[in-house]
Amino acid sequence: MKRVSDYIGKSARDNVVQALDEAQNNQAFNAILSTTEARALERADAVDRGEITGRLAGVPFITKDNFLTFGSPTTAASTFLDNFDAPIQATAVEALEAEGAICIGKANLDAFAHGGSTENSAYGPTKNAVDQERVAGGSSGGSAVVVALGIVPFALGTDTGGSIRQPASFNGVVGFKPTYGMVSRFGVVSMASSTDTIGVLASSVEDAELVMDIMSGKDTKDMTTLPDYFSPSTIDSPLRIGVISEAMTDEVDPDVRQRTQEYCELLKAQGHSVEEVQLPILKHALAIYYIVVPAEISSNLAKYDGVRYGRRAQAETLSEMYGRSREAGFVDENKRRIMIGSYVLSSGYFDAYYLKAQKARTVLINELNKLFESYDVLVTPTAPTPAFKLGENTADPVKMYLSDIMTVPASLAGMPAISVPAGVTENNLPVGVQLIGQRRSDGVLLALAKQIEEKR
Amino acid sequence: MTHISLDDVHHLAQLSNLQLEGDEATRLSVDLEAILSYFEQLSEIDTSGVEPTYQVTDLQNVWRQDEVDNYGVSKDELLARAPEKEADSIKVPKVL
Numbered sequence: 358m359k360r361v362s363d364y365i366g367k368s369a370r371d372n373v374v375q376a377l378d379e380a381q382n383n384q385a386f387n388a389i390l391s392t393t394e395a396r397a398l399e400r401a402d403a404v405d406r407g408e409i410t411g412r413l414a415g416v417p418f419i420t421k422d423n424f425l426t427f428g429s430p431t432t433a434a435s436t437f438l439d440n441f442d443a444p445i446q447a448t449a450v451e452a453l454e455a456e457g458a459i460c461i462g463k464a465n466l467d468a469f470a471h472g473g474s475t476e477n478s479a480y481g482p483t484k485n486a487v488d489q490e491r492v493a494g495g496s497s498g499g500s501a502v503v504v505a506l507g508i509v510p511f512a513l514g515t516d517t518g519g520s521i522r523q524p525a526s527f528n529g530v531v532g533f534k535p536t537y538g539m540v541s542r543f544g545v546v547s548m549a550s551s552t553d554t555i556g557v558l559a560s561s562v563e564d565a566e567l568v569m570d571i572m573s574g575k576d577t578k579d580m581t582t583l584p585d586y587f588s589p590s591t592i593d594s595p596l597r598i599g600v601i602s603e604a605m606t607d608e609v610d611p612d613v614r615q616r617t618q619e620y621c622e623l624l625k626a627q628g629h630s631v632e633e634v635q636l637p638i639l640k641h642a643l644a645i646y647y648i649v650v651p652a653e654i655s656s657n658l659a660k661y662d663g664v665r666y667g668r669r670a671q672a673e674t675l676s677e678m679y680g681r682s683r684e685a686g687f688v689d690e691n692k693r694r695i696m697i698g699s700y701v702l703s704s705g706y707f708d709a710y711y712l713k714a715q716k717a718r719t720v721l722i723n724e725l726n727k728l729f730e731s732y733d734v735l736v737t738p739t740a741p742t743p744a745f746k747l748g749e750n751t752a753d754p755v756k757m758y759l760s761d762i763m764t765v766p767a768s769l770a771g772m773p774a775i776s777v778p779a780g781v782t783e784n785n786l787p788v789g790v791q792l793i794g795q796r797r798s799d800g801v802l803l804a805l806a807k808q809i810e811e812k813r
Numbered sequence: 814m815t816h817i818s819l820d821d822v823h824h825l826a827q828l829s830n831l832q833l834e835g836d837e838a839t840r841l842s843v844d845l846e847a848i849l850s851y852f853e854q855l856s857e858i859d860t861s862g863v864e865p866t867y868q869v870t871d872l873q874n875v876w877r878q879d880e881v882d883n884y885g886v887s888k889d890e891l892l893a894r895a896p897e898k899e900a901d902s903i904k905v906p907k908v909l
Binding site for chain 1: 822825826828829830831833834837840841845847848849852854857859860863864865867868869870875884885891894895896897903905909
C-alpha cells in the first residue's frame with residue numbers, strides 16, 4: 358500500500374501517471390468505473406509549475422462514484438446516471454483539490470450506495486483485493502480495493518450504515534466515518550439524509566486524519582454541517598474502553614473475535630482500561646436501521662424520474678415515462694428499498710413501522726449515551742465475518758443486511774467510528790476492529806487508532 | 814409473519830413510481846415479505862413515553878439570507894443535461 362508521504366515533493370505528473378498505470382494494471386478487480394486522465398494530468402502540470410500548492414500537492418486520490426466530480430461521468434454505479442456530467446464538484450472534493458490533491462478516477466459501489474458487497478453495481482461487482490472470489494464489501498467496495506492495491510494512498514467514501522467501515526475491514530485498510538455533520542455532503546448523491554456521512558479509506562490512520570482535517574468544517578451549502586471542531590489530537594492519558602459483549606457472541610466468526618481480543622490486549626498494553634460492557638439493543642439495531650433508511654431512500658430517490666437529467670425511457674404519457682425510467686434505471690436492491698420505504702411510510706403502517714423505529718432509535722441512542730458516561734471509546738469487530746464469497750448472500754436480502762449489524766448503531770446515533778486492520782483469519786482474509794466514539798470525539802478516536810497503529 | 818400479496822406489491826410499485834416487468838412482482842413479494850417479517854422483532858422494544866429521533870445534529874433553525882445563489886451553474890448548463898428540451902424549457906410527454 359502507498360502512503361501520502363510517498364508522493365509529497367515528487368513530480369505530480371509522475372505520481373498521476375503511475376497511479377493511472379496501476380489503475381490500468383488492476384482492471385480485473387473492477388474497482389474503478391472511470392478515470393479522469395486529461396483533467397488529472399492538467400492539474401498535475403499545474404502543481405509541477407507551482408501554480409497549485411498545499412498539504413496534498415500532487416497526491417493522487419480516487420472518489421467513490423457518488424461524489425460529483427469534473428472530468429468523467431458521475432454514475433452512482435447506476436444506468437440512470439450512466440452519462441451524467443456533473444455541473445459542479447462536491448465540497449469535499451473541492452477542499453482536497455484546494456490543497457493540491459488530484460482526483461484520478463471514480464470507484465465502483467453498490468448502485469446508489471445500496472448494499473454491503475458492491476454486487477449491486479450496475480457495472481458488475483468489485484473483487485476483493487486479497488481474494489478475487491470474494492466480495493469487496495460495500496457499498497464503498499471500489500474505494501477500499503484501490504487503497505488496498507496501492508493504486509492511490511486514499512479514497513473517498515460515503516458511510517450511511519457501515520459503507521466505509523465494512524469494506525475497509527474486508528480489504529485490510531483503514532476506514533473512517535466522522536460524526537454526522539463534520540463534513541459537507543453538498544454535491545454527493547444522497548441516500549438517507551439523517552445518517553449519510555462522508556469519510557475516507559486510507560492505508561494509515563495518519564493519512565485518514567489529514568484528509569479528514571482538510572474536509573471538515575461548516576459549509577453554507579449543507580445546512581447540517583457543524584462548525585469546525587476537528588483537529589488532529591494525541592493520547593495523553595489512559596482511556597476507558599468498553600468492549601460490547603453482544604458483539605462478541607458465538608454468532609461472530611471465531612477468528613474475528615480472536616483478532617478483536619488481541620486488539621484489546623494492545624489497548625491494555627498502552628495503559629488503557631478495557632472492560633466488557635452491554636448494549637442490549639444491538640440485536641435490534643438492524644431492524645431499526647432497515648426501516649429508517651429505506652424510508653429516507655424512498656423520499657431521496659423520488660428525484661430520479663427522467664425529467665431533468667439522467668436516462669429517460671420513451672413513453673406516451675408522463676406517468677408512464679416516470680415508471681419506465683425508474684424501472685430501467687434502478688437495480689433490484691434500489692427497488693426493494695424504495696418499496697420498503699413506501700410501505701413503512703404509508704398510512705396504516707406509519708405508526709407500527711416508521712414511528713416505532715424512530716422511537717427505538719432514541720432507545721438505542723440513550724443506551725449508547727449511557728455507556729459514554731463511563732467509557733471514552735467502545736470496541737466491536739467491524740463485521741461479524743471476513744469477506745464472504747461473491748454470490749453467497751445475493752439471493753437473501755436479510756442475510757446480506759446482517760453484515761451491517763456492528764456498524765449501524767454509530768450511524769443511527771451520528772457517532773464517529775473507525776475500522777482499523779487487526780490481522781487476518783486462518784485463510785488470510787483481513788479482519789477489522791471498530792472503535793466508536795461519542796459525537797465530536799473524532800480527534801480522540803483517530804489519535805487512539807494512530808497510537809495502536811504505531812505499536813503494531 | 815407479514816404477508817405481502819401480489820396486489821400489495823403492485824400498490825407499492827405504484828406509490829414508488831415503478832413500472833415492474835416480467836416476474837419481478839413475484840420475486841419482490843418474497844423479498845419484501847422476508848424483510849418486513851424481520852421487522853416484527855421491534856415489538857420487543859419498550860418505547861412507551863419515548864420521543865422519536867429524526868435528526869442527530871442538535872442544530873436548530875439554521876437560517877441564511879433569502880438570496881439567490883446559483884452555485885456558479887448557469888441555466889443553460891442545467892438545461893443541457895435534460896433528456897429533452899425545447900427553447901428554455903424541459904420537455905416531457907403529455908400528462909394524460
